[in-house]
Amino acid sequence: MLKKILATILVLGSLVFVAFTNTNSLENDYSDKTNSAIATFEPIVVLELFTSQGCSSCPPADALLNKVKNEFTNEVFALSYHVDYWNYIGWEDPFSKPDYAKKQKEYNIQFRNRSNYTPQMVINGKEHFVGSNASLLYSKIDQYKERKVENGVKLSKIDRDGQNVSFEYDIEGDLGNKELRLLLVLDQRRTEVPRGENRNRTLTNSNIVVAEKKIALTDSKGRLALSIPKIVEPNEKKYVIALVQDSSYGITGAAKNAIR
Secondary structure, X not given: OHXXXXXXXXXXXXXXXXXXXXXXXXXHXXXXXXXHHHOOEOOOEEEEEEEOOOOOOOHHHHHHHHHHHHHOOOOEEEEEEEOOOOHHHOOOOOOOOHHHHHHHHHHHXXXXXXXXXXXXXXXXXXXXXXXXXXXHHHHHHHHHOOOOEOOEEEEEEEEEEOOEEEEEEEXXXXXXXXXXXXXXXXXXXXXXXXXXXXXXXXXXEEEEEEEEEEEEOOOOXXXXXXXXXXXOOOOOOEEEEEEEEEOOOOEEEEEEEEOO
C-alpha cells in the first residue's frame, strides 16, 4: 500500500514539474518573441559623460571617452556634457551649461542616485558609473554592442547656411512616448586652464555637446534645424547626432553625420 502511495506521489510530482517547465518555456518563448519583435535594429552604444574642466577628477574620464570614441567609430556615440556646478572654484568651463546639470539630475532621479557627480558616465540612458572606470566601461560596451534596439535612425540632406545647419530625419520602429534629441557636437578642443583645480594644465575634450534640442516624436520623417553657437569656430570638425529616447530615458536609436 505504501509503495502505491509513493508511486502516485511521484507521478503527480512529475506531472506538476512538466507543466511548470512547459509554462516557463512558453513564457520565455513569448518574451523572446516579443523582445525580438520590438528590438530589431542594429545595436548602438551611447555614452554620455558628465564632466567639467573645473573638476580635477575629470581629465582621465575625458581621455577614456576619447579613446573609446576612436576605437569604436561606428558602434559608439560618445558625448561630453559639461556641467556648470564646478565653475565657482576659479575656472568657468566655456562649454558648461546649467541645462546639462539639470539633465544629469533627471538621470540621477531615474537611477535613484542621491546626487550629481563628476565624472559620471551614462550608457544608453539605462545605467551609470564613474566615468574613469575603464574596465567597467569596456565591459558595458561589449554588452550593449550585442543588444538590438527599438528604432532605426537615418539623417540625410544636411545643409549648412551660415550659423545654421538643417537636415532630414527618418525613424523606423515604434514612436510611442518617445522624443527626438538633436545634438550639435564639436569633435575636439584643447583648452589651456590657468585657474581652478586644473590650473596650468592643457585639457583635451572630445565630442562636446554645444547645442541640444528636444522634440516629441509624432512623425517618423521630417526636416529640422540647429543653430551653431559662436563658441564653435568655422574650421572645427563637428557632427549632428540624433537620439531617440523613451519616457524612462532609455535610448532606443541613434544616428550621426558630419557637417561639411
